[in-house]
Amino acid sequence: MTHSAPPTAVSRPLLEVRKLTRVLPAIVPVTLVKDVNFSIGSSEFVAITGPSGSGKSSLLYLLGLLDRPTEGEVLINGQGTHSLSKRDLAHLRLEKLGFVFQFHFLLPEFSALENVTIPMQKLGQLSYRQQRERGSALLEGLGLSEFLHRRPAQLSGGQRQRVAVARALANAPQLILADEPTGSLDSVATEQVFETLASIVAKEETTVVAVTHDIDLAERMQRRIHLVDGMVDYDRARDDLVNS
Numbered sequence: 001m002t003h004s005a006p007p008t009a010v011s012r013p014l015l016e017v018r019k020l021t022r023v024l025p026a027i028v029p030v031t032l033v034k035d036v037n038f039s040i041g042s043s044e045f046v047a048i049t050g051p052s053g054s055g056k057s058s059l060l061y062l063l064g065l066l067d068r069p070t071e072g073e074v075l076i077n078g079q080g081t082h083s084l085s086k087r088d089l090a091h092l093r094l095e096k097l098g099f100v101f102q103f104h105f106l107l108p109e110f111s112a113l114e115n116v117t118i119p120m121q122k123l124g125q126l127s128y129r130q131q132r133e134r135g136s137a138l139l140e141g142l143g144l145s146e147f148l149h150r151r152p153a154q155l156s157g158g159q160r161q162r163v164a165v166a167r168a169l170a171n172a173p174q175l176i177l178a179d180e181p182t183g184s185l186d187s188v189a190t191e192q193v194f195e196t197l198a199s200i201v202a203k204e205e206t207t208v209v210a211v212t213h214d215i216d217l218a219e220r221m222q223r224r225i226h227l228v229d230g231m232v233d234y235d236r237a238r239d240d241l242v243n244s
């Protein structure tokens with residue numbers, strides 16, 4: 001049920017989903033996501049919330065083009081994605097999307113800086129020197145200038161997750177998708193990572209969509225899409241923004 005209108009009507013939204021449905025085939029099919037519709041514009045900070053098993057991660061995987069819907073589609077900058085090949089989807093992900101997961105998934109044998117340059121190497125648009133410069137600037141911008149050459153094991157949990165955020169920003173994505181980005185962190189590191197994501201939205205003109213169980217964090221984001229049983233229960237702007 002929709003309790004109030006989404007905050008912005010955008011003519012050509014960054015991300016749009018129409019009648020998005022994902023059913024797992026089985027003797028008794030499992031519906032992960034059902035008839036989900038919304039649009040998300042630039043520089044939005046959106047929480048996806050809902051009870052355990054409500055389909056939050058499944059929805060995020062569909063938004064990130066890591067899984068394909070059974071029905072409906074995901075549009076990025078107004079372009080449909082359903083007919084793209086695996087290779088085209090991979091390129092679109094590399095160029096337009098950044099991912100942050102609950103666990104950092106940094107490569108342990110590489111330094112923070114090397115981890116951040118990996119997506120740039122894959123995209124192949126910058127020289128080695130440019131990659132190092134951009135990687136250093138991203139890490140410095142996230143308060144990690146002293147840790148460029150440290151390996152993940154030499155960093156705290158919050159520092160590792162901020163390196164993962166810098167890696168997600170490597171190719172200047174329009175959209176960052178985060179699945180429980182603070183789920184494995186203590187309260188101090190949670191605050192650092194949250195502030196990092198908020199600053200990206202404010203400064204980089206990047207949209208962040210984050211699945212979270214943390215209702216206090218969700219209420220500090222600009223918009224909340226709440227799922228129940230794979231469906232949108234409500235999609236609303238933060239109250240103080242609605243009333244401002």
Ligand SMILES: Nc1ncnc2c1ncn2[C@@H]1O[C@H](COP(=O)(O)OP(=O)(O)OP(=O)(O)O)[C@@H](O)[C@H]1O
Binds near residue numbers: 030032054057
């Ligand atoms: N591969 C699978 N096979 C069978 N059921 C699955 C599969 N993947 C997900 N599910 C089920 O689909 C539902 C939605 O899962 P999903 O992980 O998207 O929910 P969630 O809201 O992210 O949950 P949580 O908050 O616990 O991480 C759950 O009931 C889950 O058990």
